Amino acid sequence: MTATCVILDIGGVLETTPKTGWVQRWEERLELPLGTVHERMHDVWRAGSVGSLTEREVHEQVAARLELDAPQVEAFMADLWAEYLGTPNEELIDYVRGLHGSCRLGILSNSFVGARERETTLYHFDELVDQIVYSHEIGIEKPDLRAFETACASLDVRPESCLFIDDVAVNVEAAQAAGMQAHLFEDNARTATRIAAHLAAGPLAPGRVPLG
Numbered sequence: 001m002t003a004t005c006v007i008l009d010i011g012g013v014l015e016t017t018p019k020t021g022w023v024q025r026w027e028e029r030l031e032l033p034l035g036t037v038h039e040r041m042h043d044v045w046r047a048g049s050v051g052s053l054t055e056r057e058v059h060e061q062v063a064a065r066l067e068l069d070a071p072q073v074e075a076f077m078a079d080l081w082a083e084y085l086g087t088p089n090e091e092l093i094d095y096v097r098g099l100h101g102s103c104r105l106g107i108l109s110n111s112f113v114g115a116r117e118r119e120t121t122l123y124h125f126d127e128l129v130d131q132i133v134y135s136h137e138i139g140i141e142k143p144d145l146r147a148f149e150t151a152c153a154s155l156d157v158r159p160e161s162c163l164f165i166d167d168v169a170v171n172v173e174a175a176q177a178a179g180m181q182a183h184l185f186e187d188n189a190r191t192a193t194r195i196a197a198h199l200a201a202g203p204l205a206p207g208r209v210p211l212g
Contacts, residue, residue, distance in 0.1 A: 041061070107133065
């Protein structure tokens with residue numbers, strides 16, 4: 001457990017995921033008051049993010065709670081996944097691909113049931129990193145410290161030798177609380193610079209305080 005490690009988030013980091021307005025469009029189409037979809041579905045979204053519902057059960061709940069027929073459910077979920085998956089951050093993905101052999105590489109992502117299959121098919125993240133830890137598969141979401149501990153354990157690395165990269169400040173702070181180094185993603189250039197500095201420093205000995 002002496003390897004240097006880099007662990008990245010997916011949405012907003014490895015994927016660019018701007019809001020598409022799909023929920024509002026469905027509310028207009030169904031003539032529902034603004035906010036109705038979230039009000040009716042928030043507990044389903046939460047359950048899907050920690051894997052306590054299957055994809056089929058999610059579809060059933062969408063149909064029942066929004067009164068949609070089967071083709072409408074398929075269209076609704078297609079819109080959800082279009083925003084969720086976004087587009088690949090090719091520049092950063094290429095940079096990370098170039099790190100193979102120089103460190104351990106992982107992904108830690110708050111996710112939704114079905115994400116692994118879709119992201120593997122579209123983006124091949126399983127070939128980009130050594131281990132992927134999805135919240136819907138471990139039943140724990142960031143910023144819970146157990147999520148970071150699980151990611152480190154899956155990669156067989158010490159937290160202090162890991163650099164975690166996320167676009168959400170609370171998750172960065174949680175990673176630091178878990179003993180990891182962390183970087184708030186803002187753009188590819190600064191992220192690449194931070195990763196390079198982390199790798200140049202090498203694995204940290206237990207108790208050693210990182211600079212910066």
